[in-house]
Amino acid sequence: MEVLGKLRNLDAYPKINEDFYSRTLSGGIITIASTIVIFFLFISEISLYLYSGTETKLVVDTSRGEHLRVNFDVTFPSLACSLIAVDTMDISGEQHYDIRHDITKKRIDHLGNVIESKQGGVGAPKIEKPLQRHGGRLDHNETYCGSCYGAEVADDDCCNSCEEVREAYRKKGWGLSNLELIDQCTREGYIQKVKEEEGEGCNLHGFVEVSKVAGNFHFACGKSLDQSQLLISNLLDFQLGEYNISHKINKLSFGEDFPGVVNPLDGAHWTQQTKSGIYQYFIKVVPTIYTDIRGHKIHSNQFSVTEHFRDSDVYPKPPPGVYFIYDFSPIKVIYTEGNTSFLHFLTNVCAIIGGVFTVAGIIDAFVYHGHRAIKKKMDLGKYR
Structure with missing residues (x-):
């Protein structure tokens, strides 16, 4: 009882008899x-x-030599699909021309309606007896070796398709101005395909895989050596004034999307008011890691961008098109949900x-x- 009494004395909440309550x-x-x-x-x-709140942390990005997926959905309302190719190049010397895998082209009319959706190039059938490199037609038991029309690197080089002729010319830095004289392009129906698509537009969507590289210096002449390029350009070097590179970027992102990401070029559009040239987007890519509440990590990127139009009054004349020129920030952003x-x-x-x-x-x-x-x-x- 004495112990209970002491515990009672420790009560910090003494009770007051209800008779003493005064309610107001x-x-x-x-x-x-x-x-x-x-x-x-x-x-x-x-x-x-x-x-789930998000904590942000900045660290130095030491990752190099990885690959990066560039996702894009771009519409050219006044440029036919046959005249558009996707090329990539980077400072390591890796170059890819006229990329077709993982990319879909949609032919659209002047109202934006889809006419045809496909992957790849023209795909027209070949005809018999193509023109040989020596000038004669292909004989029955003769191995075909088409001419590169002056763009051969070695004496035994052959260009057996219109694409191989265009590739040889691109490597030389030359332009194909008269496709009617190229036997491979004529027999594959490329000229007819271009004429059929006259007045149409084109939508390209898909992705390309590029190396995650960036240099630490550049030369002011020519193309910057510290930057990689994704080039959506005209496949043929006709007169530059014939091309309208007006375009709308429905989506452009680097890597996988994550909660809260803002891609500044989504929905951007540009209308050509002057003669043709190249439209350049200079992009600074910031590597980003997003960790959700369950610990799942998303390796992605954010970016900022500036724009510039360059007309064709320069030498050598660049192929008209839209250039996405990007390099990487040395800082990585880490978002962590909690x-x-x-x-x-x-x-x-x-x-x-x-x-x-x-x-x-x-x-x-x-x-x-x-x-x-x-x-x-x-x-x-x-x-x-």
Whole structure:
């Protein structure tokens, strides 16, 4: 019993007999107001507890030699699909021309309606007896070796298709201005295909894989040596004034999307007002890692961009087209999702209830004693 008595003396919450309670109107109003405040603060705390906040950290990016996927969806309303190719090149010397895999071309009319959707090039059938390199037609048992029309690198080089002739010319830096004289292009129906698509537009969407490389210097002449390029350019070097490179970028991203990512070029469009040239997007890519609440990591990228149009009055004349020139930031951004721990949530809830009741008690005491003091003075006749 003595121990129980000592425990009773430690009670920090002594009870008051209900006979001594004095309930007031102001106390009831303050109680309702404080309950409402507690309710809204409690709902807000639950929302913060359930919401996954994101922590941001910057680190030096030391990853190199990886591959990067460039996703794009670009529409050229006034340029036929037969005249558009996708090329890539980087500072390591790796070059890819007229990429066709993982890319879909959609022929569209002047209203934007899709006429045809396909992958690859012209694909027209070949005819018999193509022109040999020596000038005669292919004999029955003779191995075919087509001419490269002056673009041969070695004496035994052969160009057996229109694409191989175009590739040979591209490597030489030459332009094909008269395709009617190229036997391979004529017999494959390339000229007819170009004529059929006159007045049409083209939508290209898909992705290309490029090496994640960036240099640390560049030369101001020619193409920058510290930058990689994704070039959507005209396949043939006709008169530059014949091409309208107006375009709309429906989507352009580097890597996989992640929550909250903003691709600044999505929905961007440019209309050509002058003669043809090249339109350049200079892109700074920032490597990004996003870790969600379950610990799943998304390796992606963000980017910023500036734009520039360059006309054709330069030498050598570049092929008209749209260039996406990018390099990488040395800083990597790391986003990590996280939420408040349950113990922290309970602590905040207790702080809300206790704090509001304490403040409400102070206000109630001030109002109650102030009211009693005024009433007492009025009873004494000091207030009239």
